[in-house]
Amino acid sequence: MRLTTRGRFAVTAMLELAMRERHAERPVSLNSICARHGISLSYMEQLFARLRRGSLVSSMRGPGGGYHLGRPAAEISVADIIVSVDERVDVTQCNGQGDCHGAQRCMTHDLWMNLSRKVQDYLASVTLDDLLRQHDANAPETAIPRHTGKTATRKIPT
Numbered sequence: 001m002r003l004t005t006r007g008r009f010a011v012t013a014m015l016e017l018a019m020r021e022r023h024a025e026r027p028v029s030l031n032s033i034c035a036r037h038g039i040s041l042s043y044m045e046q047l048f049a050r051l052r053r054g055s056l057v058s059s060m061r062g063p064g065g066g067y068h069l070g071r072p073a074a075e076i077s078v079a080d081i082i083v084s085v086d087e088r089v090d091v092t093q094c095n096g097q098g099d100c101h102g103a104q105r106c107m108t109h110d111l112w113m114n115l116s117r118k119v120q121d122y123l124a125s126v127t128l129d130d131l132l133r134q135h136d137a138n139a140p141e142t143a144i145p146r147h148t149g150k151t152a153t154r155k156i157p158t
Helices: 005-023 030-037 041-053 078-084 109-125 128-138
Strands: 057-060 066-069
Touching: 005 030, 005 041, 005 066, 005 078, 005 128, 030 041, 030 066, 041 057, 041 078, 078 109
Parallel strands: none
Antiparallel strands: 057 066
């Protein structure tokens, strides 16, 4: 199975967008996502053009512009993201065509096709919301803090 950096970066960027959007109502700039993850802006622009065509994100132009999720995080699966950026999760040698061994199917074609379907089903079952909850549970110290509008006060022992 081969998932290229395009698919990996798209999922990472969408998760980052979902995290930031959860804490602020303003659009998220690609520059801020790129800076945090070390991804070039031109590459990220290409990914977001595809994500926008797939209706997974919407953009806002001008000063203070950026991106929002195209629908709630609970309605965007990892499979949706990967498909939007033209990735395929396929472990067959023949890209599912059945011509793996010359013009014929190889002996293990069904095994690899079934595995591909299982991987696709799994990725379709995982949403951005699931990833957000998993991230919060595993790394609360690196999570972006929620803005509640209240100022926290802490007593300092004397």
